[in-house]
Amino acid sequence: MRFLEGTTNQLTVVHIILIVLGAVLFLFFLFELVALSLLTKHNERIEKRNHRMNMLLMQKYDILLLIAKIFKKYKLEIPSEFEEELSPKMDESLKKLTLTERLTVKAYLMKASQNLLYFAEANENVKNDTEFKILKKSLLEIDINHRKAIALYNADALGFNYWIHFPLFRPISFIMKFKDKEIVS
Secondary structure, three states: HHHHHHHHHHHHHHHHHHHHHHHHHHHHHHHHHHHHHHHHHHHHHHHHHHHHHHHHHHHHHHHHHHHHHHHHHHOOOHHHHHHHHHOOOOOOOHHHHHHHHHHHHHHHHHHHHHHHHHHHOOHHHHHOOOOHHHHHHHHHHHHHHHHHHHHHHHHHHHHHHHHHHHOOHHHHHHOOOOOOOOOOO
16 A cells, blocks of 8 residues: 555656646746847837838938938039939838948948038039028938937837847847847947
């Protein structure tokens, strides 16, 4: 009889260990599902911020083209620096730029806008044109918004990079092949 009581106790201990192990595994998988949901939403938010930065660059390009039309309105020659510096054409294919492409386009647009604004300010007709003043103000607002968009993107990218390396999030990050997001300067 004692032999059977010991066996019964052993079975209950084994059952308890299996139940506890099952509960721990269940909680782990549940946690990983929550982590997957959070990382996926975070990744989507980063992609939206990336798209926002690209759209701001396209808006800047469009405003520079409108400023160039003001030059034509006064029959002024468009500075060659403007045309040379805008070699990457902003079209629908550039709505999703990689970091390197964005940096290249940003550098081109920065130099082109500086050159175009310099020549516009040097000419009294263009400088006093109401449309030019509005476009110049819009260009400055886009630059401010672009800097804000970069700050928001970088904050989200740093957070994402932290969480994909967090020990409990690593398994799902590895399975989903989440990679570190690059920081934009």
